[in-house]
Amino acid sequence: MTSGPLLQVRGLQTWFxxxxxxxxxxxxxxxxxxxxxxxxxxxxxxxxxxSILGLVRPPxxxxxxxxxxxxxxxxxxxxxxxxxxxxxxxxxxxxxPRGFLxxxxxxxxxxxxxxxxxxxxxxxxARERALELLRAVGLPAPERVYRAYPHELSGGMAQRAxxxxxxxxxxxxxIADEPTTALDVTIQIQIIRLLAGLRERLGLTxxxxxxxxxxxxxxxDRVAVMYxxxxxxxxxxxxxxxxxxxxxxxxxxxARPRIGAVKDRLADIPGRVxxxxxxxxxxxxxxxxxxxxxxxxxxxxxxRALAEDHRSRxxxxxxxxxxxx
Amino acid sequence: xxxxxENLTKHYRVxxxxxxxxxHAVDGVSLEIRxxxxxxxxxxxxxxxxxxxxCTxxxxxxxxxxxxxxxxxxTALSQEELRAHRRRIxxxxxxxxxxxxxxxxxxxxxxxxxxxxxxxxxxxxxxTAELLELVGLQPDHARRYPHQLSGxxxxxxxxxxxxxxxxxxxxxxxxTSALDVSVQAQILNLLAExxxxxxxxxxxxxxxxxxxxxxxxxxxxxxxxxxxxxxxxAELFDRPLHPYTxxxxxxxxxxxxxxxxxxxxxxGEPxxxxxxxxxxxxxxxxxxAAEECEAPVGLxxxxxxxxxxxxGWFSGRVPEPQSEAVAR
Numbered sequence: 001m002t003s004g005p006l007l008q009v010r011g012l013q014t015w016f017x018x019x020x021x022x023x024x025x026x027x028x029x030x031x032x033x034x035x036x037x038x039x040x041x042x043x044x045x046x047x048x049x050x051s052i053l054g055l056v057r058p059p060x061x062x063x064x065x066x067x068x069x070x071x072x073x074x075x076x077x078x079x080x081x082x083x084x085x086x087x088x089x090x091x092x093x094x095x096x097p098r099g100f101l102x103x104x105x106x107x108x109x110x111x112x113x114x115x116x117x118x119x120x121x122x123x124x125x126a127r128e129r130a131l132e133l134l135r136a137v138g139l140p141a142p143e144r145v146y147r148a149y150p151h152e153l154s155g156g157m158a159q160r161a162x163x164x165x166x167x168x169x170x171x172x173x174x175i176a177d178e179p180t181t182a183l184d185v186t187i188q189i190q191i192i193r194l195l196a197g198l199r200e201r202l203g204l205t206x207x208x209x210x211x212x213x214x215x216x217x218x219x220x221d222r223v224a225v226m227y228x229x230x231x232x233x234x235x236x237x238x239x240x241x242x243x244x245x246x247x248x249x250x251x252x253x254x255a256r257p258r259i260g261a262v263k264d265r266l267a268d269i270p271g272r273v274x275x276x277x278x279x280x281x282x283x284x285x286x287x288x289x290x291x292x293x294x295x296x297x298x299x300x301x302x303x304r305a306l307a308e309d310h311r312s313r314x315x316x317x318x319x320x321x322x323x324x325x
Numbered sequence: 326x327x328x329x330x331e332n333l334t335k336h337y338r339v340x341x342x343x344x345x346x347x348x349h350a351v352d353g354v355s356l357e358i359r360x361x362x363x364x365x366x367x368x369x370x371x372x373x374x375x376x377x378x379x380c381t382x383x384x385x386x387x388x389x390x391x392x393x394x395x396x397x398x399x400t401a402l403s404q405e406e407l408r409a410h411r412r413r414i415x416x417x418x419x420x421x422x423x424x425x426x427x428x429x430x431x432x433x434x435x436x437x438x439x440x441x442x443x444x445x446x447x448x449x450x451x452x453t454a455e456l457l458e459l460v461g462l463q464p465d466h467a468r469r470y471p472h473q474l475s476g477x478x479x480x481x482x483x484x485x486x487x488x489x490x491x492x493x494x495x496x497x498x499x500x501t502s503a504l505d506v507s508v509q510a511q512i513l514n515l516l517a518e519x520x521x522x523x524x525x526x527x528x529x530x531x532x533x534x535x536x537x538x539x540x541x542x543x544x545x546x547x548x549x550x551x552x553x554x555x556x557x558x559a560e561l562f563d564r565p566l567h568p569y570t571x572x573x574x575x576x577x578x579x580x581x582x583x584x585x586x587x588x589x590x591x592x593g594e595p596x597x598x599x600x601x602x603x604x605x606x607x608x609x610x611x612x613x614a615a616e617e618c619e620a621p622v623g624l625x626x627x628x629x630x631x632x633x634x635x636x637g638w639f640s641g642r643v644p645e646p647q648s649e650a651v652a653r
Contacts, residue, residue: 185534185577186591190590214535217582220582237582242582257538269507
């Protein structure tokens with residue numbers, strides 16, 4: 001299958017005991033695009049990533065729904081099949097690369113073995129490929145990094161090495177979970193640009209999970225905003241930033257201090273994220289929403305299309321047109 | 326001046342691969358803060374901004390230099406004598422969870438500094454209630470424990486505790502870095518309100534230039550243990566002179582996809598100054614570096630209230646910043 005979105009998540013339900021963290025999540029990631037999945041802590045964005053990769057561990061479990069990669073459902077796969085799929089079709093990078101690099105293995109040998117396990121070939125070929133990857137992620141002295149242990153790398157270099165590992169088997173989809181959060185400002189932008197460059201050069205599709213809207217503004221084509229386990233708004237990045245149609249998105253955008261627009265007061269969002277064991281029966285954002293009324297308390301809004309490819313889960317999305325500006 | 330640091334220096338002896346070296350964590354930092362001002366100290370990891378904060382309260386002993394607070398030279402006092410002044414300078418840290426004792430109720434946490442400084446338990450209780458209200462918490466929060474609070478509420482407790490002894494200077498060390506965006510906004514708004522309601526001066530340590538732009542009156546940019554540029558906030562953002570400040574500003578992601586534009590990607594990585602060279606510490610990453618950058622370089626006035634530590638700027642080799650690249 002070569003047309004349609006690369007990844008389609010349909011009605012995904014991931015529950016942890018009685019907390020229905022994800023309860024019918026839909027998400028599309030188009031081929032070659034960078035989709036920003038945005039949310040604050042407790043929004044369920046990381047659980048979404050783990051569910052896609054089949055990495056949810058008890059007490060969490062996937063109760064229903066489909067995760068279609070190129071049309072093939074990953075949910076029913078067994079652990080052995082999932083292991084093959086991870087790395088060669090989807091791979092993932094994390095906030096803290098050093099936590100995922102084996103501290104007693106040199107970067108090069110890990111990279112070489114990953115490549116050989118998935119692709120076969122001689123050690124020599126694998127070494128060439130490993131060095132090529134280290135160069136591709138912009139490491140200044142690939143031979144030196146090849147022989148280095150993770151603790152000998154700076155945070156930025158370790159994240160580049162992690163990206164090289166993730167790309168070792170030419171995956172179609174890269175899931176990047178807060179890849180720049182632990183990094184310094186000047187390194188953060190280097191990694192963002194690296195990801196954007198890899199998309200251009202390799203045609204890589206990237207699901208970028210972040211709490212940082214400015215990172216999204218810098219690099220994403222489309223955005224999906226998550227709140228309390230649900231997508232509340234999705235659409236092209238420019239649309240979402242310039243014409244947000246969900247009160248939570250409006251709140252998040254207004255809460256950011258900005259270099260380009262100095263304000264006396266930031267628009268904070270009152271209250272806190274609901275406990276997922278006791279979600280409000282109507283709209284989950286209702287208790288914190290400036291627009292909420294009786295209908296929002298009673299009736300759960302659907303994620304509905306407002307325009308081509310712009311969706312909002314708000315009864316009053318159209319009213320935000322005036323209010324948000 | 327409420328606070329004056331003169332040539333504050335903190336060196337650590339360290340071993341790197343079996344070799345002894347001297348880490349110049351803070352290397353000759355001088356600054357002055359006027360009452361009611363918010364001064365931001367900006368830098369990346371290894372810049373020495375947090376060590377400067379800790380030394381200001383003498384929570385770390387400076388290697389050398391002088392700290393003068395409200396006319397008293399803190400560096401000349403014994404730890405015992407320092408206590409009387411410490412109630413006037415307080416610090417709030419990045420991670421409210423680590424800063425709070427999990428087994429102590431919110432009320433007891435806030436009352437502790439009051440009792441240390443000799444308040445009776447009934448007056449401490451009254452004051453605790455006032456402080457809770459001041460930071461936007463409810464009276465019944467006093468009976469709760471840290472694990473029953475959200476991250477933002479915990480940081481409010483830390484702020485209330487810091488305010489308990491009526492400080493004039495609050496050192497804020499990345500107070501919102503561990504918080505979600507919407508909660509960060511609540512805390513930044515609270516800090517601005519507190520400054521209007523009670524006479525507070527802030528030394529705000531952060532790596533986030535958007536926060537600096539939002540709340541600072543003046544900015545000091547630190548790199549590898551030294552201040553490389555200082556200016557009033559608007560001036561620094563409109564006309565960043567030091568190549569490092571320019572790199573920092575180039576690195577800030579845009580506010581909206583509508584503002585995407587190409588700009589230089591900063592080169593290299595920040596570093597911890599181990600046995601640093603005598604010359605400019607940024608030279609290795611600087612696109613304008615030349616031989617003259619190897620000579621020792623001081624912080625010099627480029628304009629009224631705007632100082633920069635860059636030989637190339639004064640010799641004309643570093644060009645005037647392009648306003649398009651920084652001011653949007």
